[in-house]
Amino acid sequence: MKAVLCTQYGGPELLEIREAESPLPGDGEVVINVKAAGLNFFDTLIINNKYQFKPELPFSPGAEVAGVISGLGSNVTDLKIGDRVMAYTVWGGVREEVAVDQQAVIRMPDGLGFEVAAGLIVTYGTSLHALRDRANIQPAETLAVLGASGGVGQAAVEIGKAMGARVIACASSDDKLEFCKALGADETVNYSTEDIKTRLKELSDGNGVDVIYDPVGADLAEPAFRAIGWKGRFLVVGFAGGSIPRIPLNLALLKGCQIVGVFWGDHLVREPQLHRANMTQLLDWVMEGKIRPHIHKVYSLAQTSEALLAIARREVRGKVIVTP
Numbered sequence: 001m002k003a004v005l006c007t008q009y010g011g012p013e014l015l016e017i018r019e020a021e022s023p024l025p026g027d028g029e030v031v032i033n034v035k036a037a038g039l040n041f042f043d044t045l046i047i048n049n050k051y052q053f054k055p056e057l058p059f060s061p062g063a064e065v066a067g068v069i070s071g072l073g074s075n076v077t078d079l080k081i082g083d084r085v086m087a088y089t090v091w092g093g094v095r096e097e098v099a100v101d102q103q104a105v106i107r108m109p110d111g112l113g114f115e116v117a118a119g120l121i122v123t124y125g126t127s128l129h130a131l132r133d134r135a136n137i138q139p140a141e142t143l144a145v146l147g148a149s150g151g152v153g154q155a156a157v158e159i160g161k162a163m164g165a166r167v168i169a170c171a172s173s174d175d176k177l178e179f180c181k182a183l184g185a186d187e188t189v190n191y192s193t194e195d196i197k198t199r200l201k202e203l204s205d206g207n208g209v210d211v212i213y214d215p216v217g218a219d220l221a222e223p224a225f226r227a228i229g230w231k232g233r234f235l236v237v238g239f240a241g242g243s244i245p246r247i248p249l250n251l252a253l254l255k256g257c258q259i260v261g262v263f264w265g266d267h268l269v270r271e272p273q274l275h276r277a278n279m280t281q282l283l284d285w286v287m288e289g290k291i292r293p294h295i296h297k298v299y300s301l302a303q304t305s306e307a308l309l310a311i312a313r314r315e316v317r318g319k320v321i322v323t324p
Contacts, residue, residue: 003095004304005058009049012308023099031071036118037093038064039320044312055091062093066117076102084108086117096324119319126264127155128278134260135233139164141210149176149317156213157183158291179317200227221245232257294318
């Protein structure tokens with residue numbers, strides 16, 4: 001089989017396509033014939049050895065796949081060869097076949113395409129966990145989403161609307177904000193041309209925002225946090241802006257608010273049943289048309305480097321998919 005491999009740490013241009021041995025399923029594992037794999041911002045970090053997960057070289061990027069089960073290990077229950085499934089792989093997904101523990105596999109509903117399924121697990125799973133499990137967002141509350149046109153941002157906008165929130169999409173350009181409006185955002189803030197603290201306060205009638213979803217960090221976090229409302233929840237999702245911000249804790253005291261960490265990767269391990277319930281909810285919403293995952297572009301296996309460069313350059317709106 002063919003696999004995209006990181007054989008040395010560095011940029012996407014260093015990735016190689018090589019022939020690799022087809023995986024054999026271990027105890028409790030299945031082999032998936034990969035029809036589509038999703039890429040995320042953290043894939044640009046993991047190949048640079050700058051992410052919390054540090055696989056041994058060589059490895060394939062790609063944390064989420066959709067495909068057809070082609071092999072079963074011992075002690076596999078409730079799954080069979082030929083099942084259409086989606087799975088979280090942590091890394092290793094951008095290849096023609098991958099072995100995955102059965103606990104990470106979710107059967108796909110009829111009518112759901114592989115490319116959409118491959119883009120659901122990480123970004124939508126993260127955003128639903130953040131908004132429902134960590135923020136307990138309520139209908140009619142105000143949600144501000146930073147980096148709203150990216151993978152997790154897009155998902156947060158859509159899920160926020162599905163949960164009845166009033167969504168303010170925040171991004172760095174007008175064309176990105178037009179994309180967010182098409183996703184259902186009620187209001188927008190261009191933080192390249194507007195002061196985000198002032199604008200968020202204006203859009204919340206001076207009361208402050210109930211929930212702030214921040215996958216960006218860097219210089220945006222503190223001014224956005226200053227616009228949070230009484231008993232608000234500031235969701236720390238990631239640091240795509242490149243640096244980890246320092247928040248003056250007196251602000252949390254004065255607002256009576258919470259700074260809430262969102263570590264979706266550990267949530268899967270510690271709360272597997274809750275994760276599966278969240279995935280069931282997401283699949284229901286997709287099939288009902290309440291969320292419509294946007295695929296920015298579909299790339300071939302040979303174009304994986306190009307796909308990751310587009311993510312690194314912040315050119316992506318929604319999800320990037322590779323089809324082996």
